[in-house]
Amino acid sequence: MLEKAKVSFFLAGRSITRGNKGITIFTIFVLTLIFVQLVLFSSMLAGVTLKFNELMVDYQTGNVVIEPEEEQRYIEDASALQKKIESLPRVLGTTARLKTSGNFRYKEKEIGGTVYGIDPMDESFVTAIEDAIISGEFLSRPDRGEIILGREVSGGFGALMESRSLGGVEVGDTVELTIEGKTREFRVKGIYTTRYFMADASAYINRADLEEMLGVEGQDLAQEIAVRTTAGTDEYETRMALLSLGVRENIRTWHEFAGILRLIENTLGLIRNIMNAIGLLIAFVIIFVVIYVNIVNKKRQIGVQKAIGIEQNVIVASFVLQAMLYAGTGVILGYCFMRFGLAPYTVAHPVEIPLGTMSLKLDDAEAINRAVLLFLASIVGSVIPAYKLAQKDLLELIWDK
Amino acid sequence: MENERENERENERENESGIQKNDTIIEGMDIVRTFRMGEVQVRALRGVSVKIRRGEFVAIMGPSGSGKTTLLNQLGILDTPNSGKVVIDGTDTSALSEKEKGKFRLHNLGYVFQDYALLPELNAAENVYLSLMMQGKSKVEYESAAAEILTAVGLGDRLAQLPSKMSGGQQQRVSIARALAHSPIILFADEPCANLDSETSKEVLDLFKKFNTEYGQTIVMVTHEEWHAAYTDRVIKLKDGMLE
Known part of the structure; x- marks a missing residue:
């Protein structure tokens, strides 16, 4: 078991370090953008909600409202x-x-x-x-x-x-x-x-x-x-x-008072979920295409690996590991860009929106959630093409018949 | 008369290497292999039976389309015949699952392909020790084994060289080192000199000969060059999918 994992890591590592640098950089860049897109809308929504709340407290309700x-x-x-x-x-x-x-x-x-x-x-x-x-x-x-x-x-x-x-x-x-x-x-x-x-x-x-x-x-x-x-x-x-x-008297906190805000928040949340789903689908398709192209180019190599006795699941795992590494790097770069770049920038230079000014608020729990989803998309997006091709007949892979 | 002299020469070689060639290491029995090419059925092998003895260096020859590579693929269990069976060192390979065949290839067989088929992202040593890694050997074991075999094929100073930085002859020698690194019971070579010039081809064949005579390595090689036959103990001739 351990030797199989070792071979998968070895093949994946060599493929990344010695493979086509352009493809690696492009894939990581695209995955970084997808991660940013996945967390950006959540951060915007969190920023808008925070702004809404501040406005609500500062200009209308204070912290608590007492009603008859x-x-x-x-x-x-x-x-x-x-x-x-x-x-x-x-x-x-x-x-x-x-x-x-x-x-x-x-x-x-x-x-x-x-x-x-x-x-x-x-x-x-x-x-x-x-x-x-x-x-x-x-x-x-x-x-x-x-x-x-x-x-x-x-x-x-x-x-x-x-x-x-x-x-x-x-x-x-x-x-x-x-x-x-x-x-x-x-x-x-x-x-x-x-x-x-x-x-x-x-x-x-x-x-x-x-x-x-x-x-x-x-x-x-x-x-x-x-x-x-x-x-x-x-x-x-x-x-x-x-x-x-x-x-x-009736005591209501501003949270309860802000019914319409919650309605807006929920509506935006729904839009965010739809956008997340689309973002993940795009991530899945991109990972699928990149791994598929990568794998088709290595069809013969897969055949040779199978011929010399490398097990099919070891070969598939090497491609999945590559995809996971691409996704992991994309997540880290995307997170760093948001955490240390875009979010602080919008705090220093708030964005003008019709409701006023807004800064991005990056929520770590949301970021982890998106990272996990992107990881899962990368696993599924790589397992399918890798498994499909590695399962083909050995001679078909070697001779491309 | 000619055959008697050939047998005598063979016996002399056996005595020199200390390898007894009287036991059969591969037996192909009534192998039939048919391919479908569109609407047409192509009968590549029509009931071929062969026996290869331990320590033999055998060439499979014949005109183009005679079924040489198809036979090699059946004997090397890279392909499965439609009927008939292949027994290697007492193991009936037709009874093995795909996974078991993979394991069997990993531990017992070595392959040299026409176009070297090296993994371009691995250097010479890594290409050689990949199968040893897969076998679960330790880092020290597989690295030293790769260095040793690469030295034996004359590439001891190019362990870290990538295939793209090597000549065709050097790549084929790495390919031979890869095939031999795990001490297989049989080495299969499919037109190993097809992409090489005569001088380099001679170097490769000399290497095969060296491993055959010095270590008793069983080698089955497909070739279409008549002069290659001189390096082998025996030639299996095919024509239209049948033994000639």
Whole structure:
């Protein structure tokens, strides 16, 4: 058994070191590209997901969101609850918001969107909307009758859905906002973009303004309280801490909140799996063709090897070992290229995508998974042609009859 | 009269080498081999029976298409006859499976092909010791055996040379060394000089003769050159797939 393996390794080794260098380099290059292709989409997806998550936490939900109890429209005594939550050591800040849908009107254009009523000071402790202002200024506590629009509402500033926006509102313009039948004019104080289209399709006004429009002024009500915790705090631990504080409202981590993101993630995951399957099929075909061509060129040699008594399985194993070595080298080169080249490069120079900027995130577990699949493809892709040819009649191999 | 003198000469040679040639090492019995070429059946061998004794140097000769190589392939169990059988050193090879035949070839038979058939990615020594590796010999054993046999064929200084850097004669000598490295009971050579000039052919035949006389190596060689017959003990003549 050992001597057979030794002969297979010997033949494979000599074939690689003394065989056609061009074919070896080409095969390894192609397999490197296939591996990169297999992990690239996963890395992109991981990068996009990470970006989505960051945007979600930074501009919309914070780490944890508290919503009214079931069948309740509002959280009551919102500021008391905020104080209670802020007493937790790992909580950096909370923001109680009123949230409703409204109609924006500017000149002839009218669109719908989400309107948040916020305390600007509290909001800046939880989200980074203030830093996302691209024109004008963020709200301040005493502001009344002023509004901050997301770029998907205002239009302009590279909005993705320009045709569904107000068509180019600028700071200082006045827009009409209609909520539950009440219409009021607001002066645009600022325009923001998070580069996350869902967050950019909203508007922020002072909580007092929205209370007034909803007819709930002075009642200390909120529709959600977003909570920001220190970096690295586990959201589920925060939820447990809130529950132990006696918070009876509905507590959701941002993970649960981001339902649509998971939908997008799952869709992208499906596409990734399809692309992986295609990539593996291509890998299989390439390995098959390379080994087949290699083997056909060595038909006579296989015949001679069989004639002098080298066993068929030893000959087949020598070709499989070659393919495995090609695949292994391709995987290592591809991994090094991704780990030390492309991924760090995109971290230093993020790629511009419609959702914002994105960096590749190489997941080692995914890379190992792809490496194993590529290895299996190389084994199957080499066993079939090697076995088929080595099984042929000895004289047919030698004399090519 | 001529035959008697030939026998006497043979006996003298046997006494010199110490090898007794009276026991049969290969016996081909009523071998029939038919090939199908498209719609046509070609009867390459039509019931050939031969006996070759241990230590004999036998030439198989005959015109083109007479079945020389086909007979060699049957005797060397590189091919399987349609009917008849080949017994080598007491083993009925028709009873062996393909795997067993491979093992039998590995341990007992050696081959020299017309176009050398060396593995181009292996150097001279590696080509020679490949079958020894397969037999499970240790590195020291197979390397020293390869060096020894290559020295014996005059290539002791070219162990690491690749076939592509060698002349035809040198390649054929490596091929002979490969065939003899594992001390086979029979060496089969299929037109070993076909691609060589007369001078080199003579060198190769001298080598065969040396191994035959000095070590009692049984050799079965296919050739179409009449002058090669002078190196052999006996000629088996074929015509149209039958013994002449």
